Amino acid sequence: KAGVTQTPRYLIKTRGQQVTLSCSPISGHRSVSWYQQTPGQGLQFLFEYFSETQRNKGNFPGRFSGRQFSNSRSEMNVSTLELGDSALYLCASSWGQAFSDYEQYFGPGTRLTVT
Amino acid sequence: GQQVMQIPQYQHVQEGEDFTTYCNSSTTLSNIQWYKQRPGGHPVFLIQLVKSGEVKKQKRLTFQFGEAKKNSSLHITATQTTDVGTYFCAVKAGNQGGKLIFGQGTELSVKP
Numbered sequence: 001k002a003g004v005t006q007t008p009r010y011l012i013k014t015r016g017q018q019v020t021l022s023c024s025p026i027s028g029h030r031s032v033s034w035y036q037q038t039p040g041q042g043l044q045f046l047f048e049y050f051s052e053t054q055r056n057k058g059n060f061p062g063r064f065s066g067r068q069f070s071n072s073r074s075e076m077n078v079s080t081l082e083l084g085d086s087a088l089y090l091c092a093s094s095w096g097q098a099f100s101d102y103e104q105y106f107g108p109g110t111r112l113t114v115t
Numbered sequence: 116g117q118q119v120m121q122i123p124q125y126q127h128v129q130e131g132e133d134f135t136t137y138c139n140s141s142t143t144l145s146n147i148q149w150y151k152q153r154p155g156g157h158p159v160f161l162i163q164l165v166k167s168g169e170v171k172k173q174k175r176l177t178f179q180f181g182e183a184k185k186n187s188s189l190h191i192t193a194t195q196t197t198d199v200g201t202y203f204c205a206v207k208a209g210n211q212g213g214k215l216i217f218g219q220g221t222e223l224s225v226k227p
Contacts, residue, residue: 033215035217042217042218042219042220043158043203043217043220044217045208045214045215045216045217048214056208056214058214090157090158092158103148103160103163104148104150104158104160104215105160106157106158106159107157108156108157109157
């Protein structure tokens with residue numbers, strides 16, 4: 001079974017631009033979560049989607065948004081990029097109904113650099 | 116909000132030595148998960164603990180959940196260079212559905 005895939009793997013953007021990251025979960029998984037990983041803050045929860053609905057949201061500004069499609073694929077968008085948004089963005093999928101009661105399968109991540 | 120403290124932040128060991136990382140919470144946890152992230156890689160699920168006092172083993176790895184379900188540990192016996200990486204615990208954030216809170220992680224380096 002194919003794992004979680006994320007595109008692109010690497011991205012360089014300039015301050016003020018926006019970016020869209022994509023995640024395809026494992027087939028059959030309905031829950032997709034996004035995390036930001038930085039050396040200083042560690043792994044921080046951004047949001048979780050289940051059946052096209054945002055079920056949970058972390059403490060990030062409104063510049064961070066996401067959505068999930070009917071095939072469970074998910075995208076996250078960051079508008080008006082700031083230098084501090086440079087990070088590894090990880091997507092994780094799970095079977096979902098009781099999300100944290102199932103292991104999360106992480107994708108390889110998208111390394112975003114903002115200059 | 117829910118927080119989980121993980122210690123130590125770094126651990127350097129000689130190959131063959133044992134290693135332990137701890138996660139502590141001020142509130143009772145419903146369950147706790149452990150993940151490993153190799154350098155340059157992504158977190159990989161290791162195990163989930165649910166019951167008070169639960170102990171689970173995976174080869175040289177032993178996972179424990181405290182009796183009060185407020186702390187957990189991961190112990191590796193006789194470390195090998197393949198154990199190198201960062202180990203994270205993750206807990207459910209209270210009643211906030213499926214939101215997971217990760218500990219800061221313990222970075223393990225193993226000197227051959």
